[in-house]
Amino acid sequence: MIYLDHAATTALDKEIFETMKPYFSEKYGNPSSIYFLGQEAKAAIEEARERVAKILGASPGEIIFTSCATESNNLAIRGIINYQLAISKKPVHIITSSIEHKSVLETCKGLEEKGAEATYLSVDKEGFVNIEDLKKAIKENTVLVSIMYANNEVGSIQPIKEIGAYLKDLNKRRKQPVAFHTDAVQGFQYAETDVQSLGVDALSLTGHKFYAPKGVGILYLKEGIKVESQQTGGSQENKKRAGTENVPYIVAIAEAMATASSKRQVAGGQIRKLRDKLIDGILEKIPGTILTGPAKENFANRLPNNASFCFPKVEGESILINLDFEGIAASSGSACTSGSLEPSHVLIAMGYDHTIAHGSIRFTLGKDNTEEEIDEVLEKLPPIIEKLQKMSPLR
Numbered sequence: 001m002i003y004l005d006h007a008a009t010t011a012l013d014k015e016i017f018e019t020m021k022p023y024f025s026e027k028y029g030n031p032s033s034i035y036f037l038g039q040e041a042k043a044a045i046e047e048a049r050e051r052v053a054k055i056l057g058a059s060p061g062e063i064i065f066t067s068c069a070t071e072s073n074n075l076a077i078r079g080i081i082n083y084q085l086a087i088s089k090k091p092v093h094i095i096t097s098s099i100e101h102k103s104v105l106e107t108c109k110g111l112e113e114k115g116a117e118a119t120y121l122s123v124d125k126e127g128f129v130n131i132e133d134l135k136k137a138i139k140e141n142t143v144l145v146s147i148m149y150a151n152n153e154v155g156s157i158q159p160i161k162e163i164g165a166y167l168k169d170l171n172k173r174r175k176q177p178v179a180f181h182t183d184a185v186q187g188f189q190y191a192e193t194d195v196q197s198l199g200v201d202a203l204s205l206t207g208h209k210f211y212a213p214k215g216v217g218i219l220y221l222k223e224g225i226k227v228e229s230q231q232t233g234g235s236q237e238n239k240k241r242a243g244t245e246n247v248p249y250i251v252a253i254a255e256a257m258a259t260a261s262s263k264r265q266v267a268g269g270q271i272r273k274l275r276d277k278l279i280d281g282i283l284e285k286i287p288g289t290i291l292t293g294p295a296k297e298n299f300a301n302r303l304p305n306n307a308s309f310c311f312p313k314v315e316g317e318s319i320l321i322n323l324d325f326e327g328i329a330a331s332s333g334s335a336c337t338s339g340s341l342e343p344s345h346v347l348i349a350m351g352y353d354h355t356i357a358h359g360s361i362r363f364t365l366g367k368d369n370t371e372e373e374i375d376e377v378l379e380k381l382p383p384i385i386e387k388l389q390k391m392s393p394l395r
């Protein structure tokens with residue numbers, strides 16, 4: 001199997017698995033218990049919190065362990081907006097982009113139904129938010145800006161540092177400060193995530209995108225930023241996330257972050273070389289292919305593991321099935337909604353029409369991919385596209 005869908009998930013790293021194992025059956029105490037077994041588990045969580053905080057340039061009290069980035073995004077956005085709605089009693093305004101993950105978009109839409117106002121910034125053809133548009137969208141009642149660090153489908157890295165610096169300066173002159181959240185799920189492995197230099201107040205992560213298990217996430221929440229807790233119950237996670245902590249997974253995400261951040265440059269460089277070979281090969285061998293996301297001149301702002309395309313006159317799903325027969329795993333941006341296939345909301349927001357967007361495929365590389373695998377994809381993909389284009393009614 002050639003696995004080229006690392007933006008969807010990654011395999012649990014064997015060494016990371018070893019670090020979490022003792023917390024299943026030997027050191028299994030409940031961190032809230034006062035006897036040794038419980039305190040041992042609590043100590044493991046606090047050590048993990050300190051490690052994560054150090055990696056993100058935060059303090060330990062600003063790290064909340066969650067179950068995934070969907071939960072982190074919900075806690076940040078719904079939490080901040082609901083808190084503000086409750087104290088201001090007036091509609092509060094949130095700004096986000098039209099290419100966010102559904103866990104952000106659907107949360108914002110839900111909040112609109114509860115009386116919040118939302119602006120969804122458009123993006124350019126390469127998938128970048130324009131900071132001038134953001135500046136114009138800020139209103140007196142804006143309380144939150146949520147812009148993803150890097151897009152999961154087309155790999156565009158957003159100008160988070162610039163936005164952070166702008167908002168910091170703006171907040172000096174505002175009565176109502178604007179909090180800044182970023183969904184850094186896809187950015188963490190390859191781009192700087194020091195929260196101080198990014199200038200963010202909240203940042204979401206999920207472990208399974210960087211070789212930790214599925215089912216654990218992180219929300220960095222700057223001290224002083226108020227959120228309404230999304231669960232009621234115990235006082236875990238500084239009263240911001242009730243529920244017994246998932247100790248082995250928390251240990252694992254801290255270990256995975258330490259590994260990923262220490263190898264960021266090297267891993268990014270190696271992956272980038274293979275990714276470029278894949279992009280160049282596909283563009284050369286398959287006429288008419290559209291590279292989606294940042295263009296070559298802007299590859300510095302494209303995730304180094306992302307190669308995404310549209311193949312005219314074919315359906316992304318047909319390509320996926322044919323690739324799967326050949327033992328190659330990739331992804332298309334379409335979503336199955338009420339039994340029909342909707343083209344990727346990201347590509348539509350970038351200005352592609354529905355027929356082009358339906359032919360989208362995303363390859364995302366990981367640390368274990370090899371040059372031989374890329375060669376094999378370059379050999380197997382062109383005849384698949386040729387066959388499907390010949391069969392296409394759009395031909």
Ligand SMILES: Cc1ncc(COP(=O)(O)O)c(C=O)c1O
Binds near residue numbers: 069070101148151186
């Ligand atoms: C950009 C982005 N945000 C959020 C998520 C949600 O992560 P999880 O499914 O772990 O909650 C994903 C997952 O694909 C993602 O790519």
